[in-house]
Amino acid sequence: MKFLAIIGGTIREGFARKTILGMFIVSTACIIIAVLLFQLNAVQSGLLAPPKVQVQHGSNVTTQQFAGLTVLDGVWTGISMMLLLLCVFVGTFVTASFVTSLMEKGTIDLYLSKPVPRWQYIVGRYTGGVLIISAEVAYLIIGLWIAAGLSLGAWNPAFLWSILFITVAFAGIYSLVTLFGVLTRSSWFAAIIALAIYILGAVIIPLGLFLDRLLNGFSTEGILTSVAKGIKYTIPSNSLGNSLAHILVNKPADLAPLFITLGLIAIYVSLSSFAFSRKEF
Amino acid sequence: MDIALAADGISKTYGKGSKAVHALRDVSLSVSSGEIFGLLGKNGAGKTTFIKCVLGIVFTQSGQGSVLGYPFGSVHAKERLGYLPENHRYPLYLTGEQVLTYFGKLSGISEPKLSQRIDETLKIVGMAEWRKTKVRKYSKGMMQRLGLAQALINDPQLIILDEPTDGVDPVGRKEIREVLLHLKNEGKTIFLNSHLLSEVERISDRVAIMDLGKIVREGRVEDLTKTENIYELRVSNISPEILSSISSLIVRTDGTLVEIRCNSPEDLNLAMDHLRSAGGIIESMAPKRSSLEDVFVDLIKTSNVTHV
Ligand SMILES: Nc1ncnc2c1ncn2[C@@H]1O[C@H](COP(=O)(O)OP(=O)(O)OP(=O)(O)O)[C@@H](O)[C@H]1O
Numbered sequence: 194m195k196f197l198a199i200i201g202g203t204i205r206e207g208f209a210r211k212t213i214l215g216m217f218i219v220s221t222a223c224i225i226i227a228v229l230l231f232q233l234n235a236v237q238s239g240l241l242a243p244p245k246v247q248v249q250h251g252s253n254v255t256t257q258q259f260a261g262l263t264v265l266d267g268v269w270t271g272i273s274m275m276l277l278l279l280c281v282f283v284g285t286f287v288t289a290s291f292v293t294s295l296m297e298k299g300t301i302d303l304y305l306s307k308p309v310p311r312w313q314y315i316v317g318r319y320t321g322g323v324l325i326i327s328a329e330v331a332y333l334i335i336g337l338w339i340a341a342g343l344s345l346g347a348w349n350p351a352f353l354w355s356i357l358f359i360t361v362a363f364a365g366i367y368s369l370v371t372l373f374g375v376l377t378r379s380s381w382f383a384a385i386i387a388l389a390i391y392i393l394g395a396v397i398i399p400l401g402l403f404l405d406r407l408l409n410g411f412s413t414e415g416i417l418t419s420v421a422k423g424i425k426y427t428i429p430s431n432s433l434g435n436s437l438a439h440i441l442v443n444k445p446a447d448l449a450p451l452f453i454t455l456g457l458i459a460i461y462v463s464l465s466s467f468a469f470s471r472k473e474f
Numbered sequence: 475m476d477i478a479l480a481a482d483g484i485s486k487t488y489g490k491g492s493k494a495v496h497a498l499r500d501v502s503l504s505v506s507s508g509e510i511f512g513l514l515g516k517n518g519a520g521k522t523t524f525i526k527c528v529l530g531i532v533f534t535q536s537g538q539g540s541v542l543g544y545p546f547g548s549v550h551a552k553e554r555l556g557y558l559p560e561n562h563r564y565p566l567y568l569t570g571e572q573v574l575t576y577f578g579k580l581s582g583i584s585e586p587k588l589s590q591r592i593d594e595t596l597k598i599v600g601m602a603e604w605r606k607t608k609v610r611k612y613s614k615g616m617m618q619r620l621g622l623a624q625a626l627i628n629d630p631q632l633i634i635l636d637e638p639t640d641g642v643d644p645v646g647r648k649e650i651r652e653v654l655l656h657l658k659n660e661g662k663t664i665f666l667n668s669h670l671l672s673e674v675e676r677i678s679d680r681v682a683i684m685d686l687g688k689i690v691r692e693g694r695v696e697d698l699t700k701t702e703n704i705y706e707l708r709v710s711n712i713s714p715e716i717l718s719s720i721s722s723l724i725v726r727t728d729g730t731l732v733e734i735r736c737n738s739p740e741d742l743n744l745a746m747d748h749l750r751s752a753g754g755i756i757e758s759m760a761p762k763r764s765s766l767e768d769v770f771v772d773l774i775k776t777s778n779v780t781h782v
């Protein structure tokens with residue numbers, strides 16, 4: 194009951210901001226544009242055709258076809274990847290202040306005088322932020338999916354997996370925002386640090402390899418690469434895009450990144466709650 | 475009588491090393507159930523810090539504290555207390571009613587009791603007609619009233635108020651004082667922080683005066699304001715000859731006002747006889763009381779607490 198009130202308060206705070214409403218308006222516009230595009234004959238036939246890739250072997254060029262797939266599946270993959278990045282980057286900035294606004298002077302004293310254990314505020318705010326972004330993602334993706342289904346008759350259920358993966362990708366980075374938000378009380382700083390860590394996750398292995406080669410001339414993996422691999426497991430939302438892309442083109446997908454991110458979320462949200470419960474205001 | 479709030483040797487220091495601020499130093503006090511207790515002190519004395527310790531918003535370094543039978547900061551105690559913080563802020567996009575609904579739910583009250591309490595508290599603080607207005611449009615005094623309603627939402631046994639009349643006009647202050655006295659009559663305990671001494675003097679049963687984090691005086695308001703053996707007389711037809719008849723007793727004179735020190739009722743009567751026989755006409759006589767403000771200023775001036 195009290196916990197639900199915290200989540201409800203967070204969502205309400207979100208809707209009091211223009212940014213969240215703005216995101217819904219932009220999503221609606223995207224769905225409408227998609228519906229209009231799907232009406233065009235050229236678009237319809239183009240999207241439903243099987244994708245062809247020209248492969249060059251020496252001087253002779255062959256055309257490779259993908260059985261059971263359409264261009265639309267490729268388009269879904271592209272849209273999903275774009276949305277994933279967009280959600281992580283834009284979503285983080287839009288929701289970063291939920292954690293820090295809780296701790297504003299004059300507000301925090303009120304909250305802490307209520308019979309609510311401190312951790313519930315952090316978990317509630319975190320959940321509220323994730324719910325807002327997941328609703329946003331679900332709205333856009335289901336909207337596009339229904340538009341394509343009705344206009345083109347193409348109902349690829351794999352596209353709906355994007356909702357889960359994109360939400361988890363956001364939630365992973367948001368757990369870092371929450372932690373740094375509690376520690377520094379600055380939403381901008383927390384968002385920037387969390388996103389820097391996200392970017393680091395994408396480049397850390399190549400970086401390790403590069404440094405190994407630069408310093409030791411190893412042609413294979415050295416100690417720095419191993420360190421990089423270790424660090425990678427502490428960074429949430431890593432490789433989720435890859436797994437999702439595989440699902441979307443009917444390839445066997447590695448679900449480990451999903452579970453690793455969920456585990457890291459549990460760890461970082463717990464650490465945030467712990468830090469918050471020790472904090473003085 | 476049971477104790478609603480007790481502190482025993484509470485100390486709290488902010489920061490470390492050369493920047494350390496000793497906000498509370500060995501503070502001990504106790505508040506009985508059903509009384510209005512005022513914690514007084516100038517800006518920065520440590521009043522708010524003390525409340526924050528009670529509520530677990532900051533943590534004490536040493537000492538023991540209990541509130542409604544639980545340790546300081548306990549969630550169980552918070553179920554039965556209400557708090558009006560200084561400089562409180564509410565989400566500006568909510569209406570007064572929505573603020574109370576939100577914080578009421580956080581206090582653990584659910585419908586239909588919540589709606590009923592919202593109606594009651596808004597009426598108590600005189601904000602019923604503003605309930606549908608966004609907090610953004612509230613004046614400072616209205617904000618303070620809403621804060622008070624928020625503090626009362628869970629029908630608390632102990633009400634902790636930090637500068638409750640801050641920003642409120644004289645009429646509003648009087649209304650708030652009446653609300654507090656009404657709550658006391660209902661058996662509630664009230665702990666309030668203030669530097670508005672005349673206000674505290676009017677409603678508090680007991681006060682503690684704090685300076686630089688230390689309690690320098692604690693007691694009943696009557697006891698603190700009583701001055702030993704000094705009486706105020708209004709005498710007309712006054713002249714130097716008349717006064718010389720009792721010159722050894724005079725503490726101070728000011729126009730028709732004569733203050734004398736008498737160690738017994740007999741001395742007092744004797745002095746009045748002298749005055750009358752010398753031609754003075756006594757219009758009134760009363761034991762002198764100093765205001766809490768005088769006591770406070772004297773105490774702070776003479777308090778030997780120094781910065782460490
Ligand atoms: N978070 C903090 N960090 C460091 N010092 C603090 C902090 N909060 C309060 N102080 C210091 O502790 C001392 C006591 O402050 P406190 O707010 O308790 O005073 P107060 O009696 O409530 O004053 P006022 O009447 O102005 O409200 C002051 O010297 C203040 O500067």
Ligand SMILES: [Mg+2]
Nearest residue numbers: 521522560636
């Ligand atoms: Mg204060």
